[in-house]
Structures are given as C-alpha cells and as structure tokens.
Amino acid sequence: MIDSYLEATGFPVDQVKTVICLLLSYPFAAILKRLPNANLKHLMNIGLGIFYCTWSLGEWSWLHSFLSSLISYGLLMVIPNRYKPQLIVFAFCLGYLSISHIYRIYTDYMGWTLDFTGPQMILTLKLTSFAWNLHDGSKPDNELSEDQKRRSIKKLPTLLEFFGFVYFFPTFLAGPTLEITDYLDYTSGKMFQNRQLNGKTPSSLLPALKTLGLGLLMFPFVALSGQYPVTYLSTNEFRYEPLLYKLIKLHAFVVLSRFRYYFGWYMSEGSAVLSGIGFNGFAKDGVTMRWDRITNVYPLSVEFASNVRDVSNNWNIGTSDWLKRYVYLRLTPAGAKPTFFATLSTYVISAFWHGFYPGYYIFFVACTLLTEVAKDMRRKIRPYFVQQNGDVAIQTPLKTVYDVVGTICCVWWLSFFGASFIFLSIERSIHLWNTFSYIPIIILVTTFVLLRFVLPTPRSTPRPTKKTN
DSSP states (O other): OHHHHHHTTSSOHHHHHHHHHHHHHHHHHHHHHHOSSHHHHHHHHHHHHHHHHHHHHOTTTHHHHHHHHHHHHHHHHHSOGGGOHHHHHHHHHHHHHHHHHHHHHHHSTTOOOOOTHHHHHHHHHHHHHHHHHHHHHTSOGGGSOHHHHHHOOSSOOOHHHHHHHHTOHHHHTTOOOOOHHHHHHHHHSGGGOSTTTTTOOOOOHHHHHHHHHHHHHHHHHHHHHHHSOGGGGGSHHHHTSOHHHHHHHHHHHHHHHHHHHHHHHHHHHHHHHHHTTTOOOBOTTSSSBOOOTTOOOOHHHHHTOSSHHHHHHHSSHHHHHHHIIIIIHHHSOTTOOOOHHHHHHHHHHHHHHHOSOHHHHHHHHHHHHHHHHHHHHHHHTGGGTEEEETTEEEEOTTHHHHHHHHHHHHHHHHHHHHHHHHHOSHHHHHHHHHHTTTHHHHHHHHHHHIIIIISOOOOOOOOOOOOOO
16 A cells, blocks of 8 residues: 555655665664664664565565575585685675576566665675685785785674674665675674774764765755656757757766765665764874765765776775775786786676676776776876976976866766666667767777877986985
C-alpha cells in the first residue's frame, strides 16, 4: 500500500524509498553513536543494512551481499597465503559483480532502476580492500608503505565484526566505501583515543547538519536534470542547433546529471558524520576537528578541474582511492616509473566495476588518453609557462591563460565522453560524435600522438651547484 502513496510523488518509487532510507539514517546514526559497546553497534548495522536493502531494493536482494561476503570471508579463512587469497577474493568479487551486471542488462536493459547491484558495487570495494588489508598484515612492516601499514590487519575479525562492517547502514546504499580498520577503530572507540579527546566521541551534530544542508541544496538541480536529460544530446534536434549552443548544452546537460551523485553522496556522508565515523583527527592548529574521513566528492574541484587527475582526486573519492591503492599501485612497484599499461588497466578495472555497457568503456578508454595527454602537457608544454630557476618556479605572464584554457579543455572533453557514460549504448555515442563530425576525437588523438612521439621535451634550466672551498 505504501508504494501507491510514494507513486503520488511523481518520482520513481525505488528512488523515493532510497531517499527515505538516507534520511532515516540520521536519527539512527545518532543512536548508533551512543550505543555502549561494539557488539551492539555491529548488530544495529547488520539489522538496518538488511532492512534497507529489503525494503528499498527487493525482498531477497540482501542475499547477494550476504552470500558474497560470507564466501569471501571463507576464502580468506581457508586459503594459505602462498596461494594469494587476496587475488582470489578480488577475482571472485569482481566476477560476482560482473554476473550481477549482466543479469541487470538482461532484466532492465538501458534502465536506471535501483536494485541490488548498487550496494554490491560498494561491497566489492569493501571486500577486496579487506582482503588486501589482511594480506598486508601478514607481511613484515619493512615491506609495506606507511599507508599499507596503517590499513593492514593482523587477523580475521569475528563474523559479527565483519558483517557489521559489510552492512554499515549510513553508507550501505549510496556509499562511499569504508576500510575495515576505520570501522573497527570506530566501533571499538580506538579512533577517539588521543590526547585531545581522551576516548570521548566528539560532537558531530554541526558538521553533519552542514553536510545534510549541502545535500539538500543539490536537490533542485536533481529535479532540473530530469527536465534536461543527457539523452537529448543524441537527438536530431540537438544535431541541427547552432554550434555554440551545442558546445554549451553538451557541457551543461552532463553537469546537471552529476547532481544526482552529489545529492546521494552528501546525504549518505552526513549520516556517517553524525555517527562519528567521519572524524579524521585534528587540523594543524590542534583544535579544529576534521570530519572528512569518508568524504566522497568536492563538487567545485570537479567542475573547475584543470586536468583529469584533479577530477579523479575529487570525484567518487572512495572508488578513486580504491583504484589507486588496490589496482594502480599494486601494478606499479615502489620506485618504478608509472606505465601506460598500469593506467589503462586501472581504467579497465573501473569500467568492469561499473558494468558492461559500451558507454562505460568508451569513457574510461578516453580518460586514459586524456590522462596521458595531461601528463605530456605538463612535461612538454607547461615548462614554457612555468620556468624553473634552481628550486624556484617562475610563472610567465601567460601562465593564467594556460590554466584557463587547460580547465576549459579538460571539463568540456570530459563532458563529451561523459555523455557516453550516461548514454550506455554505443549507438547514441556515435550519433553524438557524428553531430560534431568526430572533431573532438580527432583533436584528442592527434594531440596525444604529437605530444608523445613528435614534440621534444624542453631542457630544464640546470640547478646552480654549490661552491666548495
């Protein structure tokens, strides 16, 4: 009966239910924060995580998260380290998610209905990072980076701890992902064992309300994105508009589509902050508390990024960090020079994680090229605008022009290929490319070839040598 009332809102029922769950997480997070021991917190997370999944995504949808988590836990428990269980779990989780994506394509082709695959994507990040953290815990500290040492765990947690981590309700539906060490430090109270707090959980009401407010500010743009869908960019009406209108509308429509993600991430992050797990220590002044442990996006930094790296550092941060820590850096040994293969493999894994629509692969292959072009621009073009004199970087008067042009090119080309990500299909993507006579693609490929294989690298100004007596 409740579904009929929700339909009256004019929004899809699955989306309304998800938003209701995100809002309910705020009072529940306040309760979670005040529970007297870790076991009660684990039980509350498990109960609410399963309820959210069942009520908003389908009666038996929780079984996917439960079974894949239980199997991953079992694999890590029984497989000896010499057989690399972290890679087996990585392959299993990505395989399970891939089958889920294929099933979704079969049952809801080209659709955006919310189902169990959304939480399963987040869970894949959690389970694979958990497997790597356990692997790192079995190695000597001198073989690990500082980041790996901080995130490593020495033994399997109990099933209660593990499933509390799996179903942590503030971030279960919309993310972001969570590291097992952060979760255990939070539930045990270790996160707050420092000189300033002395074990007392700090008040998080104001930062949580601020994050909630930012999320609510995004909602009008979410509604607006429904009136200006990206699919319009693949129509004949768009094809025959004036060129300037096409350039502006392509970017504007894609930007509007991102507000759905901003809204969901802020709403989810706010309840996590209210629970206390967003606490990330103190600023340099030793007084100001930081609440950005699981921040997933910085919208202004995304919308005005000057290169692809800045976008990945500020968009879907949890997933970007996962790709960096557990894919890119695992393919790039310490001290080794980054390779095109590592970059491409990282983007391909990211595309696999998203699913199997051609639009995903178009976008991530394009991002690989854009990333490589940005690297070559910094190496071969930027020195003409920023000259190095010893240890001092001297900017030329045209450096501002270089930055502005770089930002415009970055955000527009990302929108051009980002449209394919939203289109999903290759047919709509080709229609858009044809609308622009394939010129953006030709420019990108030509720029890559010229920078990588034709233009020389400017010789840097030698650093002055110290005189010796």
